[in-house]
Amino acid sequence: MSDEQLIEKILSGDKEAFRLLMEKYQQQVFYVAMGFVHSREDAEDITQEVFIRVFHSLNSFKEKSLLSTWLYRIALNTSINYVNKNRRRNFFTEAGDSLMNLLNKSNEEKDVHQQLEAAETEKSIQKAIDELPIKQRKAFILSKYEELSQRKIAEIMQTSEGAVEQLLVRAKKNLQNKLAHLVGK
Amino acid sequence: MKQRNKLISHTKKSPLGDLGGFDNYIDNFIRKEKQEQVNPYLATRVLAKLEEYDETAVIVPIWKKIAVAASFVLVIAAGFGLGSFVQGEKEYISININDAQLENLNFYTLMDHE
DSSP: OOHHHHHHHHHTTOHHHHHHHHHHHHHHHHHHHHHHHOOHHHHHHHHHHHHHHHHHHGGGOOSSSOHHHHHHHHHHHHHHHHHHHTHHHHHHHHHHHHHHHHHHHTSOOHHHHHHHHHHHHHHHHHHHHHTSOHHHHHHHHHHHTSOOOHHHHHHHHTSOHHHHHHHHHHHHHHHHHHTHHHHTO | OHHHHHHHHHHHHSTTOOOTTHHHHHHHHHHHHHTOOOOTTHHHHHHHHHHHHHHHOOOOOHHHHHHHHHHHHHHHHHHHHHHHHOOOOOOOOOOOOOGGGSOOTHHHHOGGGO
């Protein structure tokens, strides 16, 4: 069933059509959310919120763009709002994690040490991605997590392909600067 | 493996290009995050939320909203009206002037002193 047919059915009150739409797009929305929050639970909360928003504003969808483009825009905005809202909570979670790591370091074994190192590397990458300026972060997530073309990213971000290319180049430079210490390992 | 190759080929094409030494780190990180699959019951959960929303949402008719706003305006206007209608007892202020404290002007006006 095409997106247009699905929308038509949903607008006439067919909830099963909405289920089909969710099943079609939920993984994409989930990956975008993962790119922002890096946690399954949070990403699921965002995905849920995105589809509730979609359901309530589907009648305002003008079909000037593709449904997927519109969905990606909602997913990006919802994720950014979620991250901003939970910034304080994340600070305490991170502080707790660091404390746990320090406590765990006392029983040092080679295996544990390697695991900690891998966890630290992951945390550095996560932090580097999270610290990218918002536009670069959006472009980076759509490019790397969703594997979208520059054209599609430009359409979602309502900008030119050249601007997207610039954002990706700058994101790469920023990541290189922030992760320089990993190469020496 | 297939997913990894796909990701690598995409990376080479994108302006992010080969991120040098970071490439593997970032690709591994993203690959790991993408291994997470969305909960298969998420759609059911969302539909249940929507049902719940439908049940709790109380649709207030427009005339009720207008009536509530009008009653507020009426109460405020009545308050002003009553306030200006009621007049309390007027208080007259009397000024007590002690003449003795005034300077005797005759001192300046009487011819005898000249």
